[in-house]
Amino acid sequence: MESEKSVEAVEPVGTRRPEIRIRDLHKSFGDNQVLRGIDLDIAQGEVVCVIGPSGSGKSTLLRCVNLLEEPTRGQVFVGGTEVTDPDVDIDAVRRRIGMVFQQFNLFPHLTVTENLTLPQRRVLKRDKARAAKAAAENLERVGLSEKAGAYPSSLSGGQQQRVAIARALAMGPRVMLFDEPTSALDPELVGDVLAVMRMLADEGMTMMVVTHEMAFAREVADRVVFMDGGVIVEDGTPERVIGDPAHERTRHFLSRLLDPARAQVEEERNQGLTGGSP
Ligand SMILES: Nc1ncnc2c1ncn2[C@@H]1O[C@H](COP(=O)(O)OP(=O)(O)OP(=O)(O)O)[C@@H](O)[C@H]1O
Numbered sequence: 001m002e003s004e005k006s007v008e009a010v011e012p013v014g015t016r017r018p019e020i021r022i023r024d025l026h027k028s029f030g031d032n033q034v035l036r037g038i039d040l041d042i043a044q045g046e047v048v049c050v051i052g053p054s055g056s057g058k059s060t061l062l063r064c065v066n067l068l069e070e071p072t073r074g075q076v077f078v079g080g081t082e083v084t085d086p087d088v089d090i091d092a093v094r095r096r097i098g099m100v101f102q103q104f105n106l107f108p109h110l111t112v113t114e115n116l117t118l119p120q121r122r123v124l125k126r127d128k129a130r131a132a133k134a135a136a137e138n139l140e141r142v143g144l145s146e147k148a149g150a151y152p153s154s155l156s157g158g159q160q161q162r163v164a165i166a167r168a169l170a171m172g173p174r175v176m177l178f179d180e181p182t183s184a185l186d187p188e189l190v191g192d193v194l195a196v197m198r199m200l201a202d203e204g205m206t207m208m209v210v211t212h213e214m215a216f217a218r219e220v221a222d223r224v225v226f227m228d229g230g231v232i233v234e235d236g237t238p239e240r241v242i243g244d245p246a247h248e249r250t251r252h253f254l255s256r257l258l259d260p261a262r263a264q265v266e267e268e269r270n271q272g273l274t275g276g277s278p
């Protein structure tokens, strides 16, 4: 009994089927090599937070998973289907992958319900009743049933983002990708969006989340991946990567994030010592 338990404790999610598999992924824009060989497996039900400095390739990585960007080299599999196979039915692939952006991208001239039903009807060819049912169910999940008839402009940023999450969920995705979903929000609105994401994680949704919310990453992520310069520098539990980073680059990034003022002072001091840059 005892030994079985400890095996379980060591590898709770590693034994599950990989839902997302990324192999030797490269992406260049002209001469700019943005992704330089990414290997990453995300198990079914696993929540992986991706952190790293601006320009490190986090968004490009997410966008390559659902082929909003075409990789220069390498492979991506989602639920066993090779997304990067030139013959793949890309619409079928995208139906399995929900994506939430920093900007909510809701249609301003449509009500909340219409924002949720439109993609279901267009992409999934659902009839009106079926789409309306999924819209209502998912608005309830994000706690916004009472806003069904409202227009986006009458909602707070946090509410709009929860509508955007509900819109993605109404498509019935197998995995959800989030690209800094709370970065555009006033601080007091961040919590409600994170609560919805926490609920999804608890329900067993496979999630890849680019975020600067370290408290969320610590609490909800199974793993944290630190990217810099288009490569994965560290990949491990939140306790390990955030609490006890192995690499200087990770420590530097985290210290800037957690204590920007102090990091600035230290940087200036170091530059002073080394002669610095003009
Ligand atoms: N469509 C594009 N065309 C040309 N260059 C691009 C394109 N998209 C991204 N890049 C470049 O790729 C690099 C990585 O960008 P990316 O948006 O993936 O970084 P990021 O880690 O998400 O940064 P941030 O934290 O600022 O969002 C940057 O140098 C950016 O200028």
Ligand SMILES: [Mg+2]
Residues within 6 Å of the ligand: 058, 059, 060, 179
């Ligand atoms: Mg980005």
